[in-house]
Amino acid sequence: MPGKVQQRMHINLASPFIIEMWVIIFLVEFVKGSLLVALLPVYMENMLGLSVTVVGFAFALQYLGDNLFRSPSGWIMERIGYRWTMTGALLLILVALGMIIYAKDAVSLSAACLILGMGTSPLWPCVMTGVTELAGSTKSGSSGAAMGAVEMASLAGTGIGPITVNFLMDHGGQSYRMAFLFLLVCAAAVVAVALFLPKRIGHNAPHVVRDMSSEGDAVERKPLGPLGSLKRTLQQVRTSLKVSRLLYPALFLQAFAIGLMTPVVTLFARTELHVTPNQFSLLLIAGGGITVLTLIPAGRLVDRIGTTVFLNIGFLLAAFSLALFSQVRWLPLAFCAVALVGVSYAFILPAWNAFLAKQVPKGERGTVWGLFLTLQGSGMVVGPVLSGKLWDTVGHGVPFLASAFVMLLLFVLHLLIVHRTKLKLNAN
Numbered sequence: 320m321p322g323k324v325q326q327r328m329h330i331n332l333a334s335p336f337i338i339e340m341w342v343i344i345f346l347v348e349f350v351k352g353s354l355l356v357a358l359l360p361v362y363m364e365n366m367l368g369l370s371v372t373v374v375g376f377a378f379a380l381q382y383l384g385d386n387l388f389r390s391p392s393g394w395i396m397e398r399i400g401y402r403w404t405m406t407g408a409l410l411l412i413l414v415a416l417g418m419i420i421y422a423k424d425a426v427s428l429s430a431a432c433l434i435l436g437m438g439t440s441p442l443w444p445c446v447m448t449g450v451t452e453l454a455g456s457t458k459s460g461s462s463g464a465a466m467g468a469v470e471m472a473s474l475a476g477t478g479i480g481p482i483t484v485n486f487l488m489d490h491g492g493q494s495y496r497m498a499f500l501f502l503l504v505c506a507a508a509v510v511a512v513a514l515f516l517p518k519r520i521g522h523n524a525p526h527v528v529r530d531m532s533s534e535g536d537a538v539e540r541k542p543l544g545p546l547g548s549l550k551r552t553l554q555q556v557r558t559s560l561k562v563s564r565l566l567y568p569a570l571f572l573q574a575f576a577i578g579l580m581t582p583v584v585t586l587f588a589r590t591e592l593h594v595t596p597n598q599f600s601l602l603l604i605a606g607g608g609i610t611v612l613t614l615i616p617a618g619r620l621v622d623r624i625g626t627t628v629f630l631n632i633g634f635l636l637a638a639f640s641l642a643l644f645s646q647v648r649w650l651p652l653a654f655c656a657v658a659l660v661g662v663s664y665a666f667i668l669p670a671w672n673a674f675l676a677k678q679v680p681k682g683e684r685g686t687v688w689g690l691f692l693t694l695q696g697s698g699m700v701v702g703p704v705l706s707g708k709l710w711d712t713v714g715h716g717v718p719f720l721a722s723a724f725v726m727l728l729l730f731v732l733h734l735l736i737v738h739r740t741k742l743k744l745n746a747n
Contacts, residue, residue, distance in 0.1 A: 336401075336453065337465060339516055340446045341472045343405065346509040347442055348476030349483075350412065350502050351435070355381070357481035357488075358502075359419070362495055363428060373425045377432040379700075384436025386696040392441035393448065393689025400518030401449060404441050409510045411438030416506055420499045444689040451676045451688070452520040466676070467618025467669035474611050478603070562678045563739050569732045570694040571701075573671060576725040578702015579718045580641070583710050591715055592653055605654050606661040613665035618673075626670040626677075627737055633666030634730035641723035645716035 355378060363369045363377070396404040411434050418431035450465045487498050588594045588602060621629050640659035647653045679687050706718040 334453065335515075336449055336517060336520060337468065339512055340449060341468060342512050343409075343509055343516075344442065344446065344469055344472040345476040346505050346512070347409070347412070347439055348473045349480035350416075350505050350509075351439060352477040352480035353484040353498075353502055354419075354435070356477075357484040358495065358498060359428075359432075366495065367423065367428070369425055369428070373429075377425070377429045380429050381432040381436040382696075382700060384433045385440045386436075386693055386700065388437050388440035389444055389693045389696065390689035393444035393687070393692075396441060396445055396448065401445055401520075402514065402516040402518050405445055405513040405516055406510060408438050408441045409506070409513050411435070412506045413503065413510065414438075416499065416503050420496070420503075443692050447672065447676070447688040447692070449520055450672075451679055465618070466672035467614035467616075467621075467665075470668045470672070471611050471614040474607060474614075478607050478611075563736045565732050565736050565739070566678060567694060569729060569736065570675075570691055571698045572725050572729050572732070573667075574695045574698030575702045576637075576698075576722045576729070578699040579706045579709075579722040579725065581699075581703055581706070583706050583715070583718050586710070587715055587719070591648060592650060594650065598650070602654065602657055606657040609658055609661035610665045610668075613662060614669060617665045618669035621670045621673055626674040627733075629666045629670035630674060630733050631730060633663050633670065634726050634733065637663035637667065638723040638726035638730070641719050641726065645719035645723070 359377070360374055363374045392404060392408065415431045415435035415438060418427060418434065422428045422431055446469050450469070453465065484498050484501075487501060488494070588599050594602065617629065636659060640656050640663055644653065644656035644660065647656055675691055679691075705721075709717040709721060
């Protein structure tokens with residue numbers, strides 16, 4: 320009926336798919352965080368005698384594998400479903416862990432890190448596609464709370480993993496083998512959980528990839544060979560993906576802002592704030608803990624009032640709090656700044672993912688999510704490189720000021736994207 324308000328479709332956070340993906344995300348980030356933060360840097364340098372350059376190169380390969388294979392994994396998921404895409408990829412994590420345990424040289428460890436990245440690459444394309452499917456219509460579906468839930472699982476796994484492994488190391492006589500075996504058990508558990516994922520979402524979902532008709536409805540495709548299917552996929556993405564060109568730099572900048580902070584936050588806390596290890600842990604809890612606790616409530620509010628308000632407030636609050644953190648030298652004020660950063664990211668993360676979900680067309684959701692996440696992930700590659708240069712050549716607070724400037728730029732880009740979208744809707 321004309322004038323009737325369209326009812327939003329809310330995702331049930333207790334649905335089997337959301338719970339299964341929550342567990343998978345938590346365990347994968349638990350394993351990855353344990354390896355990259357707690358185990359491998361010390362193990363590769365102290366036990367194997369490898370240089371820091373080699374350690375950095377191995378880590379770069381891990382992220383490269385994750386980023387490069389996101390788009391292909393989304394494409395594969397469209398064709399064989401969630402269950403077998405995730406199960407096959409997560410088996411690679413087991414392979415990588417086995418190689419790490421027995422590796423004795425830089426080449427073997429670098430290859431293991433590359434395989435580890437390949438194993439984690441389908442994670443976010445699958446979960447984002449699944450959440451978008453569960454939300455129903457990409458224009459009216461409400462995915463903010465679900466996006467907040469999966470982001471919470473990611474942050475929790477990344478934080479709890481290193482803490483757990485450090486505890487095992489402290490109480491196990493510095494036994495690296497025991498820590499690696501514990502991670503192997505976690506990796507085996509996540510493969511088992513992946514076997515319970517559905518092949519498709521929805522009882523009436525077609526078992527072939529969908530095309531879009533001229534009316535915008537999903538229709539079944541005639542089967543083609545792999546090469547023909549790939550060509551058709553690229554053509555489908557070009558024709559169905561009607562988004563503002565400003566979205567592409569915004570995707571890069573969103574992760575770039577985080578990448579600017581990641582490598583120097585620990586150094587800044589130690590050299591400028593002169594914190595003890597316990598104080599630094601409390602600082603991390605002040606930021607990460609507030610983000611985790613606020614994600615689901617913020618996501619539910621995103622579902623009720625939309626993404627625009629939360630993204631505008633989040634970008635501005637992040638810019639202010641990051642600039643403040645770069646200038647403070649008094650610890651209580653630093654805690655306040657970090658807490659504000661945590662709140663700003665709790666606003667940004669679910670709203671940003673829900674905003675992207677509205678841009679994804681019904682056809683080739685997995686492929687498009689893979690493309691989006693690849694563009695976004697490239698910011699995490701460039702950010703740390705520039706951050707180190709700024710730290711060494713300009714000043715210790717400059718990476719945080721640069722990140723604050725990027726947040727302001729994202730605020731402007733988001734306003735322009737929303738304005739252009741409204742103009743197109745009004746024109747149609």
